[in-house]
Each structure stands twice: as C-alpha cells, then as structure tokens.
Amino acid sequence: MTKKEKITQTALQLIVNQGIQETPMSQISKVSGVAMGTIYHHFKSKNEIINQIYLDVKKEFGASIMKDVDKKMEYKARFYQIWKNIFNFFYQHELMFRFSQHFGHLPIITETTRQEGLVFYEPVIDFLAEGIQLKILKNIDLQLMTETIYGNVVALTQLAHSKTLKITNTLLEQAIAISWDGVHNSKNLEQ
Amino acid sequence: MTKKEKITQTALQLIVNQGIQETPMSQISKVSGVAMGTIYHHFKSKNEIINQIYLDVKKEFGASIMKDVDKKMEYKARFYQIWKNIFNFFYQHELMFRFSQHFGHLPIITETTRQEGLVFYEPVIDFLAEGIQLKILKNIDLQLMTETIYGNVVALTQLAHSKTLKITNTLLEQAIAISWDGVHNSKNLEQ
Amino acid sequence: MTKKEKITQTALQLIVNQGIQETPMSQISKVSGVAMGTIYHHFKSKNEIINQIYLDVKKEFGASIMKDVDKKMEYKARFYQIWKNIFNFFYQHELMFRFSQHFGHLPIITETTRQEGLVFYEPVIDFLAEGIQLKILKNIDLQLMTETIYGNVVALTQLAHSKTLKITNTLLEQAIAISWDGVHNSKNLEQ
Amino acid sequence: MTKKEKITQTALQLIVNQGIQETPMSQISKVSGVAMGTIYHHFKSKNEIINQIYLDVKKEFGASIMKDVDKKMEYKARFYQIWKNIFNFFYQHELMFRFSQHFGHLPIITETTRQEGLVFYEPVIDFLAEGIQLKILKNIDLQLMTETIYGNVVALTQLAHSKTLKITNTLLEQAIAISWDGVHNSKNLEQ
DNA sequence: TATGAATGAGTCTTCATTCAT
DNA sequence: CATGAATGAAGACTCATTCAT
Numbered sequence: 149m150t151k152k153e154k155i156t157q158t159a160l161q162l163i164v165n166q167g168i169q170e171t172p173m174s175q176i177s178k179v180s181g182v183a184m185g186t187i188y189h190h191f192k193s194k195n196e197i198i199n200q201i202y203l204d205v206k207k208e209f210g211a212s213i214m215k216d217v218d219k220k221m222e223y224k225a226r227f228y229q230i231w232k233n234i235f236n237f238f239y240q241h242e243l244m245f246r247f248s249q250h251f252g253h254l255p256i257i258t259e260t261t262r263q264e265g266l267v268f269y270e271p272v273i274d275f276l277a278e279g280i281q282l283k284i285l286k287n288i289d290l291q292l293m294t295e296t297i298y299g300n301v302v303a304l305t306q307l308a309h310s311k312t313l314k315i316t317n318t319l320l321e322q323a324i325a326i327s328w329d330g331v332h333n334s335k336n337l338e339q
Numbered sequence: 340m341t342k343k344e345k346i347t348q349t350a351l352q353l354i355v356n357q358g359i360q361e362t363p364m365s366q367i368s369k370v371s372g373v374a375m376g377t378i379y380h381h382f383k384s385k386n387e388i389i390n391q392i393y394l395d396v397k398k399e400f401g402a403s404i405m406k407d408v409d410k411k412m413e414y415k416a417r418f419y420q421i422w423k424n425i426f427n428f429f430y431q432h433e434l435m436f437r438f439s440q441h442f443g444h445l446p447i448i449t450e451t452t453r454q455e456g457l458v459f460y461e462p463v464i465d466f467l468a469e470g471i472q473l474k475i476l477k478n479i480d481l482q483l484m485t486e487t488i489y490g491n492v493v494a495l496t497q498l499a500h501s502k503t504l505k506i507t508n509t510l511l512e513q514a515i516a517i518s519w520d521g522v523h524n525s526k527n528l529e530q
Numbered sequence: 531m532t533k534k535e536k537i538t539q540t541a542l543q544l545i546v547n548q549g550i551q552e553t554p555m556s557q558i559s560k561v562s563g564v565a566m567g568t569i570y571h572h573f574k575s576k577n578e579i580i581n582q583i584y585l586d587v588k589k590e591f592g593a594s595i596m597k598d599v600d601k602k603m604e605y606k607a608r609f610y611q612i613w614k615n616i617f618n619f620f621y622q623h624e625l626m627f628r629f630s631q632h633f634g635h636l637p638i639i640t641e642t643t644r645q646e647g648l649v650f651y652e653p654v655i656d657f658l659a660e661g662i663q664l665k666i667l668k669n670i671d672l673q674l675m676t677e678t679i680y681g682n683v684v685a686l687t688q689l690a691h692s693k694t695l696k697i698t699n700t701l702l703e704q705a706i707a708i709s710w711d712g713v714h715n716s717k718n719l720e721q
Numbered sequence: 722m723t724k725k726e727k728i729t730q731t732a733l734q735l736i737v738n739q740g741i742q743e744t745p746m747s748q749i750s751k752v753s754g755v756a757m758g759t760i761y762h763h764f765k766s767k768n769e770i771i772n773q774i775y776l777d778v779k780k781e782f783g784a785s786i787m788k789d790v791d792k793k794m795e796y797k798a799r800f801y802q803i804w805k806n807i808f809n810f811f812y813q814h815e816l817m818f819r820f821s822q823h824f825g826h827l828p829i830i831t832e833t834t835r836q837e838g839l840v841f842y843e844p845v846i847d848f849l850a851e852g853i854q855l856k857i858l859k860n861i862d863l864q865l866m867t868e869t870i871y872g873n874v875v876a877l878t879q880l881a882h883s884k885t886l887k888i889t890n891t892l893l894e895q896a897i898a899i900s901w902d903g904v905h906n907s908k909n910l911e912q
Numbered sequence: 913t914a915t916g917a918a919t920g921a922g923t924c925t926t927c928a929t930t931c932a933t
Numbered sequence: 934c935a936t937g938a939a940t941g942a943a944g945a946c947t948c949a950t951t952c953a954t
Binding site for chain 1: 358359360440441444445446477479480482483484486487489490491493494495497498503504510513514516517518520521522525
Binding site for chain 4: 943944945946947948
C-alpha cells in the first residue's frame with residue numbers, strides 16, 4: 149500500500165467514525181504512520197484528501213454496478229441484479245457508504261469533484277432511461293425515479309448496518325420488489 | 340419572539356447554510372442580536388442548542404403529519420394524505436428538512452434527544468402497522484417499509500428544493516404512486 | 531445571620547476548598563441563597579468580599595490571642611498559653627487558618643486591609659518585645675523571632691489538620707518546647 | 722536554552738509576580754517569544770507547565786541541600802551547613818522560593834507530581850532521623866521536627882526577601898541557633 | 913520523498929458586573 | 934433592600950498549514 153493510500157484509508161476510517169472536524173490532520177498522521185509533512189507533500193490540503201476519498205468511493209461504486217449484468221438478460225432480471233449490486237457494494241463497504249451518506253453533500257466537496265463523480269452513475273441512469281423508453285417502466289421524471297430507487301437501496305443498507313434487520317434472500321427480494329412494483333409500468337401488457 | 344427562540348432560529352439558519360463548525364457562536368450572537376453570555380445563560384453549550392433545534396424540528400414535524408387525516412377516510416386516501424403532509428412540511432420548511440438530513444445523524448445529537456424525538460414518528464408507524472395487519476399493505480418488515488417510504492418523500496423533497504423539478508400535482512401524485520405501488524398488497528382482492 | 535454574613539461565610543468556605551478563581555460569584559450566590567444583585571448591594575466587588583473575610587479572620591484571631599493570659603503569670607507560662615491560644619484558634623478554625631495561609635499573601639488583599647489587620651498581632655509582638663527587654667528571650671531581631679514562632683505554630687497546625695499527627699497534650703507541649711528552647715535566653719541565670 | 726526551558730522560565734517569573742490566573746498563556750507566549758501553538762506542542766496544558774515548574778524547583782532544591790556536607794563532620798556542623806544550604810538556595814532563587822510558598826499547595830499540582838517531588842527532601846529527613854536515633858536531637862515526631870525547622874528557614878528567607886532585615890553572618894547564625902536550640906537534646910551529655 | 917517542530921488565528925466558554933424590575 | 938436575566942471582554946486551547954532539515 150502506497151503512502152497516499154495509507155493516508156486516504158486512514159482518513160476515511162477516522163472521518164466516518166469521528167466526523168471531519170473531529171479528525172485532525174495530526175491524528176491522520178499518527179494513525180497512518182505518515183508524517184505531517186509527507187501528507188502535505190501528497191495532498192494540497194485536508195479538503196483535497198476528502199475530495200480524493202469522494203472520488204475513490206464513487207469509482208469503486210461505479211466498478212461494481214454492472215457486475216453480472218448482461219444485455220441478453222430480461223429487463224426485470226437486470227433491474228434486480230443492479231439493485232443487488234448496489235446494495236452489496238454498500239453493505240460490504242460500510243465506511244464508503246457512510247462517507248457518502250454523511251459527507252457527500254458538504255460544500256467541502258468541490259463542484260468539479262462532484263461532476264467527476266457523476267459519470268460513475270451513468271450506467272444506471274441509462275438503464276432506467278431505457279426502461280422508460282421501452283415502456284417497461286412508468287413514464288416518470290428520470291431524476292425522480294433514480295433518486296427514489298437509490299433511496300430504497302439506502303434504506304435497506306442502513307437497516308442492515310444498524311443490525312436491526314437480518315438480511316436474508318427473502319428480505320432482499322422483498323426490498324427490491326418494493327422498488328420494482330413502485331416504478332414498473334403495470335399497464336404494459338408485455339410485462 | 341423570546342431570546343431563546345431568537346437563538347435557535349438564528350442558529351438553525353446559519354448552521355444549515357454554513358455547517359456546524361463553520362458557524363461560530365460569535366456569529367450566532369451577532370446575527371441573533373443576543374449577547375454571547377446570554378446565549379450561555381439559556382443553553383449550556385453549542386451542542387445543547389443543536390439538540391434543542393433537533394427536538395423543535397421533530398416536534399413541528401410530528402404536529403403536521405396527521406393534518407386532514409380522518410379515521411373515516413379510506414386507507415389509501417389516508418396514505419396519500421399523510422405522504423402529502425410530510426412532503427409539504429419538508430417542502431415548506433426547507434431549513435428544518437436540511438437540518439434533519441445533514442445533522443440529524445451526528446453524534447452531537449445525544450441518545451436521549453434522539454429517543455425524545457422518536458415519539459413524533461409514532462402515528463405514521465402505527466398507521467403503516469395497521470395497513471399491514473389489515474393486509475392492505477404487503478407483509479414486510481415494518482422498519483423497512485417505514486424507512487423506504489420516508490426515503491421516497493425525501494427524494495422528491497430534495498429534487499423540489501434543488502429546483503431541478505417543478506412540483507406539480509401530477510408529479511406529486513406520481514411520486515406517491517411509486518410508494519403506494521411499492522408497498523400495497525396487490526393480491527388482496529378487496530383492494 | 532445577616533445576608534452579609536451569609537455571603538462572607540459561604541465565600542470563605544467555597545474559596546478555601548476550591549480556590550478564588552474557581553469560585554464564581556454565581557456559585558456564592560447560589561450556595562448562600564443570596565441573589566447576585568444583593569451581593570453587589572452589600573459589596574462593591576468580589577475583591578471586597580475577600581478583603582472583608584481577611585479582616586474578619588484577623589479580628590477573630592486577635593480576639594483569641596490573649597485568652598487566659600494574666601499579667602501576674604510567669605513569663606514562660608504566658609508564652610505557653612499564648613502559643614496554645616494561637617494553635618487552638620488555628621486548629622478549631624480550619625477554614626480561617628487555610629484562608630490566611632493560602633490567600634493572605636495575594637495582591638488581592640489591599641495594602642490598606644493588610645495594615646488594618648496588623649493591629650491584631652500587636653499584643654503578641656509586644657509580649658515578645660517585653661521578653662527580649664527582660665532578657666528572658668534571646669536578643670534577636672523581633673521580626674525574626676515573631677515570624678519564627680508563628681511558623682512553629684503553623685507547622686503543628688498543618689500536621690494537625692492533615693491528620694498525619696494526633697494532637698495530644700504531650701505533643702503540644704513538645705511543640706511549644708521547640709519554640710521556647712529556640713528563643714529563650716539560657717544564659718540568663720534568672721531563668 | 723531550549724524552547725521548553727524558555728517557556729518554564731518565563732512562566733515561573735510571570736506567575737510568581739502576577740499569580741497564576743493573572744498570567745494568560747498569551748502573555749507567556751509573548752514574553753518568552755514562543756508561539757502559543759509551540760507551547761502546546763511541548764505541554765499538554767497550562768497546568769502541566771506549572772507541574773513541570775514544581776518539579777524543576779524541587780529538583781534544584783534537592784541538588785543544593787547536601788552541598789559541602791561531609792559524613793565526617795560533626796552532627797551539629799552538618800546541621801548548620803544544611804540549614805545554610807537550604808536558606809542560601811531560597812535566598813538566591815527568590816522566584817523558586819516564592820513559587821513553592823504560594824503555589825506549591827494548590828490542587829493544580831497533581832498528587833503524582835507531589836509524590837515525585839518528595840524524593841528530594843529525603844536526605845534532610847534521613848539526616849534528622851539519624852539525629853533522633855543518636856539522641857543528639859530530641860525524641861520528637863519526625864514530621865513535626867522537619868516542618869518546624871523548614872518553617873524556620875522560610876521565616877528568615879521571607880524577611881530577607883522583604884528587605885526588612887539585612888542578612889549578616891551573625892543574624893544567620895542566630896536564626897540557625899533558634900532551630901538548633903529548639904530541637905537538639907540538651908540532656909544528652911555527649912553533646 | 914520524508915520528517916515533525918513551529919506557527920498563530922480562531923474557537924468555545926466563563927464570569928465579574930450591571931440594570932431593569 | 935432584593936432579584937436574576939443580560940452583557941461582552943478575556944482566557945485556554947485546537948489545528949490546518951509551513952518550513953528547516
């Protein structure tokens with residue numbers, strides 16, 4: 149692991165558990181074992197570390213979305229698979245998930261960074277747009293649909309992390325069904 | 340308006356727009372027109388102000404939920420009305436909504452405060468539990484259902500506030516329909 | 531007990547146990563049951579309270595010094611009695627003793643107050659001066675003798691208060707004997 | 722002189738002359754020429770500085786006690802030499818002396834620090850214990866004897882510093898004689 | 913590249929004192 | 934005489950960032 153990675157990993161962990169303001173650079177230095185000066189050799193500022201983490205998270209997220217999704221699969225099956233991929237990523241990367249939830253909206257994240265991060269969501273957005281166009285999904289504003297489904301995954305993830313809910317296959321299917329029933333076009337006889 | 344209210348209102352506004360750490364007590368003092376010492380006469384600490392705001396928000400939220408909801412109404416109509424109530428509250432009280440979203444999860448909010456705040460959600464939870472029991476809603480874990488629907492309202496609210504979406508009656512109905520279609524029990528012939 | 535006495539008594543107790551800076555006026559107000567404004571009605575400032583306590587202590591001290599001391603008694607007997615009087619006063623008035631020891635030297639005590647307090651020591655000083663003149667005591671600088679003996683009493687008092695030493699008559703006699711042997715004129719055959 | 726020494730020396734001087742509460746860290750910083758942050762780099766808190774000074778003082782004190790004291794010297798000669806050593810140390814290190822007198826008893830000094838400081842007194846205590854055992858000194862509680870003699874030195878020192886007394890060899894001898902006459906065992910014929 | 917001591921502006925909080933009632 | 938809410942200046946301490954090595 150490079151020093152740069154040591155820094156971002158340590159920062160991610162500390163920031164998620166303590167908050168940004170409660171995580172001084174000196175602590176990142178001590179816990180990561182990288183000297184203050186060295187941190188500033190690799191990053192211009194504390195904000196830059198946070199922006200870097202933001203991008204790392206989005207990137208890894210983007211890399212997971214389309215796993216095991218094949219164009220040849222039925223639309224609904226792909227919907228389910230993508231939903232599961234996102235959930236699994238969130239579930240298995242708790243630190244990254246919590247980072248996104250709690251710090252992703254802060255003005256610390258620059259508009260540039262935010263723009264760079266958006267690209268990783270494109271496959272999902274395209275997929276949903278396709279569903280609307282094929283009239284498999286309801287003809288609803290694309291943003292609303294995206295955010296709603298995303299929110300559904302987030303809801304399950306939070307319950308999973310809080311351990312108030314044991315994640316079973318049944319439960320997972322039920323959760324996805326809420327999304328599917330919510331957005332798919334029941335008037336389309338083909339479905 | 341009492342001094343105490345002046346303090347919390349000013350703090351709410353500043354904190355939502357700038358963040359907690361970016362809002363020094365001196366600024367709250369200056370903007371509210373209440374002297375530093377007086378603030379500390381009414382609140383033990385900055386944290387206590389934030390906890391007070393948290394409770395104020397939850398309380399006002401709780402007071403809005405059941406507006407125009409009558410036991411004699413059909414279940415679905417009540418579902419729609421409650422959904423609208425929550426959305427309207429969020430939409431009209433942008434500061435409070437953003438406060439909840441961005442700061443509600445922080446450890447600054449004490450467990451005691453959090454517990455006190457929970458009570459205001461009870462009517463909704465009871466309403467959903469009733470729906471499940473009557474088999475009008477799917478037989479799904481109550482928490483998952485609650486969080487999911489809550490997330491749906493949040494999704495629309497955020498788009499509304501960001502002005503990327505113009506809120507029309509049609510859109511609102513569509514958004515609620517996503518929730519309803521997602522959770523209601525289509526196998527129940529009575530429905 | 532008048533309000534004024536309530537204030538000084540409470541202040542004495544709190545200040546001795548916590549220190550001056552660690553005893554806010556608000557606490558004196560709360561513990562004494564006298565409102566802030568009322569305190570400032572009776573005393574111009576916090577310093578004035580402390581100066582008042584200083585004088586009260588010295589006054590009570592002065593009133594105890596010569597108890598049971600009779601001009602007709604032998605010099606040595608009077609020496610022993612005065613020593614005991616001072617010790618007893620210190621021993622029985624621990625708060626006052628500690629106040630004098632710990633705060634009596636501070637610049638908070640004005641020079642005026644200090645001068646006013648000096649008068650209460652005069653009987654002892656006169657008594658020692660008389661002993662020197664009569665050649666019963668060594669011909670030593672009067673101040674040195676006074677301070678030395680005073681220090682001897684203080685030493686025993688502190689051990690007594692700290693409970694590391696149980697005060698018996700024997701011990702007390704031994705302690706006084708140190709003083710007496712230290713300052714009396716052994717070359718004076720009359721003795 | 723290291724930065725750490727600059728800090729404690731400046732603090733010692735300011736605190737003795739102004740008091741602890743009257744000496745803000747900002748002043749220590751300005752007068753010592755060491756930045757605020759640097760002070761806190763070397764010391765955890767203002768209290769830690771004070772505890773450090775306490776130990777420094779005790780240490781230097783301990784190093785002076787036994788100067789020019791030789792086991793082969795007569796007991797009385799050693800008694801006089803040690804008394805002089807302590808006095809000289811107090812006299813020449815007025816700041817340290819006044820620090821000990823005025824702040825040494827405060828609860829700011831931790832029990833740990835106090836314990837650490839005790840060790841430097843051991844040589845004197847051992848010396849006095851030896852005198853008692855040899856029946857050269859009166860058979861009196863060791864603590865009482867120690868504190869009494871210590872108080873005698875303090876008395877002279879204070880007069881010396883206050884300049885109300887000019888310190889001559891005669892005076893010094895007289896002062897020590899008070900102690901010696903006070904504690905030595907006149908019934909021991911060997912003496 | 914790497915180090916970590918040094919910097920000082922900025923923060924929360926305290927508290928003696930005042931004043932309207 | 935009595936009250937206690939209100940005031941704001943001042944203090945201890947933090948921490949992102951720099952720089953000499």
